[in-house]
Amino acid sequence: MKMLGAEAVIECLKQENVDVVFGYPGGCVLTLYDALYKADFPHILTRHEQGAVHAADGYARASGKVGVCIATSGPGGTNLVTGIATAYMDSIPLVAITGQVGVPYIGKDAFQEADICGITTPITKHNYLVKKVQDLPRVMKEAFHIARTGRPGPVVVDISKDVFNAMFEFEYPKTVQMRGYSPTFAGNSADVEAVVAALQLAEKPLLFVGGGVCLSDTADSFREFVELTGYPVISSLMGLGSLPSSHPQSLGMVGMHGTYGANMATMECDLLLGIGVRFDDRVTSLVKDFAPRAKIIHFDIDPAEVNKNVRTDLKVVADLRWSLPLLCKLATATREPNEWQSQVAPWLAQCQQWNRENPLPSAVASERVAPHSVIEKVRTLLADDAVIVTDVGQHQMWTAQYYDFVKPRSLLTSGGLGTMGYGLPAAMGAQIAQPDKTVVLFSGDGSIMMNCQELATVADNGLPITIIVLNNQVLGMVNQWQRMFYGKRYSHSSTHGGTDFVKLAEAMGVTGMRAATLEELDSVLQQALTTEGPVLVEVMVPATADVLPMVPPGGRLDQMVLGG
Amino acid sequence: MKCTLAVLVENRPGVLTHISGLISRRAFNIESIAASRTEEVNTTRITIDVEVDDELELEQVVNQLSKLIDVIKIVNLTHVDSIQRELALIKVKASNTNRSDLVDIVEIFRARIVDVNRETVVIELTGEQSKIDALCEVLVDFGIIEIVRTGKIAVSRGPVAAKEL
Ligand SMILES: Cc1ncc(C[n+]2csc(CCOP(=O)(O)OP(=O)(O)O)c2C)c(N)n1
Secondary structure, three states, rough: OOOEEEHHHHHHHHHHHOOOOEEOOOOOHHHHHHHHHHHHOOOEOOOOOOHHHHHHHHHHHHOOOOOEEOOOOHHHOOHHHHHHHHEEEEEEEEEEEEEEOOHHHHOOOOHHHHHHHHHHHHHOOOEEEEEOOHHHHHHHHHHHHHHHHOOOOEEHHHHHHHHHOOEEEEOOOOOOOOOOOOOOOOOOOOOHHHHHHHHHOOEEEEEEEEEHHOOOOOOHHHHHOOOHHHEEEEOOOOOOOOOOOOHHHEEOOOOOOOOHHHHHHHHHHEEEEEEEEOOOOOOOOOOHHOOOOOOEEEEEOOOOHOOOOOOOEEEEOOOOHHHHHHHHHHHHHHHOOHHHHHHHHHHHHHHHHHHHHHHOOOOOOOOOHHHHHHHHHHHHOOOOOOOEEEEHHHHHHHHHHHOOOOOOOOOEEEOOOOOOOHHHHHHHHHHHHHHOEEEEEEHHEEEEEHHOOOHHHHHHHOOOOOEEEEEOOOOOHHHHHHHHHOOOOOOOEEEOOOHHHHHHHHHHEEEEEOOOOOOHHHHHHHHHHHHHOOEEEEEEEEOOOOOOEEEOOOOOOOOOOOOO | OOOEEEEEEEEEOOOHHHHHHHHHOOOOOOEEEEEEOOOOOOOOEEEEEEEEEOHHHHHHHHHHHOOOOOOOEEEOOOOEEEEEEHHHHHHHHHHHHHHHHHHHHHOOOOOEEEEEEOOOOEEEEEEHHHHHHHOOOOOOOOOEEEEEEEEEEEOOOOOOOOOHH
């Protein structure tokens, strides 16, 4: 069929089952926007391109589909950079479509020209500059294929304005052919057999689950294996939700703000089985002291993850959709469940004992609202499948520690890049992906300001998000480090409480509420969660609370500063 | 240790930047890099000499490079019996008095003089990197004006192509 390049982009989106795009118009994408208008294609206008890309990311994390965003050339594209890097670090499938100046102007420092392919090369799985309209269908097909297969990730498609305006005969390719890209699905089953043999010898095995289990939707297989073997489980931030936090074998999060049990178990285990994790330095601390007694086994889809941060003894490079069911099958065939479980029962008991001895700090009775008690309270008011989104800082770590996650894809957070300002737009995207679920954002007074313009988008689209701003009037996490490691020199880490967040919300068309005392908190939360449409709740909390336990930077996992 | 990799990639604009960018971004050191088209028009071959600490680090370089969509195949030629060459053009000062010494040296190295004028000559030499290094060292006494080297290229011995290795 004959059509314009711009119309072809929309045809491609339809073929890829994209049901909504997030974006912001501008000169080089005006023809595309005209085509969106004519096709009546669902589009959410954010108030900043960073909002669009984080929204597409939140949409992807909540739904498991590829998120799509659109920006114009130059400043539009550069405004996407933080969001693309955020998605890259957490392996989120994303296609970012950017406009580029007309072909004759490329490389001439034309108005609103920026080399987006050059800028995004280190933070994308792949990117394309489309200068010929004939290439467009193939490029779009490849972009979606690359974004969603193998280890997922963001792909940028930079399209010259001339391409949008060109007429051509459109045909969408049925298959992709790329000589250099054939992601692993099945691995080597002998590798899995070797793992099962190693497991049989382990006295103190430990399972370490990461975001890969959520991304590959294999939480069921994972849980089957956990319950068959009776092994204790630690989780990375991104792995939360793979196994209910309240599961008796779950020791909680490991690493800098990990639980006592998770960190001690890591130091003591004789076998550590990492599943879809990348051994981030927030987890390992000093690599040479990480799991010092353990044989390390690594399951990952990306061959380049193996031996990158931590040296492994055995590896299984494959999609978890292939390796986890096979692991369950071979383990079941090898031994009865009670055989597996009895071998590790004393070890599991020891791990659980560690967490009983040194639980997470609990709130001291006081007039003031302890920040983590807000998170616990919200949990009691929500269903298991509510989607929790966070920004970055203390509130993020408290959410990871105190919220009982039950389902995969129920925590959306910027784990790898640690992007303040991620939360609000990601919550928008999640609510659009999951209109029937409750979406709650925990943010801080610092983070919410970084993309607060998106309150207008939330209001405009009537998205019933509940935004909880834990207002400690400081950049809490920075403040904590200054308190602990910089002699209480609080250099530029106060927000001075000058902002009235209730008024900010109202100015943007969002219902605003405030809670300053414990009594108020209960009723305000109840009210917020039953009010129709978007609500922002500002909860006043003290500035001096610390996230504990904490492994000081460069310390060993068993050298935690404990709290309570 | 120094390793030699033959990297077959799609012949597309920007691909050399992707490769070199990835290597330097991951903090590995490129000693030499040379690229050109091959017997297939849509394939480029890049020969990379990279300095790594150990086998594990080499494995990382290879695995990271393999992730690039435009990379079709990587062959590690470090331990493969292979022929390795580099081309150098060296401009050296030469006067009436010492030109004949220069000609002798060029002969010994089986190099060639490709340009002569009153003050200088240009010498062309193809060979292993160590041989070119050795010639350059001797020429220092004459006064080197400039050196241009292509970077190493390598091909395995025997009938099999790298893409089939
Ligand atoms: C874009 C960005 N800039 C800076 C930082 C560094 N940083 C990490 S946590 C933090 C403070 C966050 O403060 P707030 O959002 O108020 O949350 P709190 O720690 O008080 O809960 C800062 C500045 C970051 N993570 N992201």
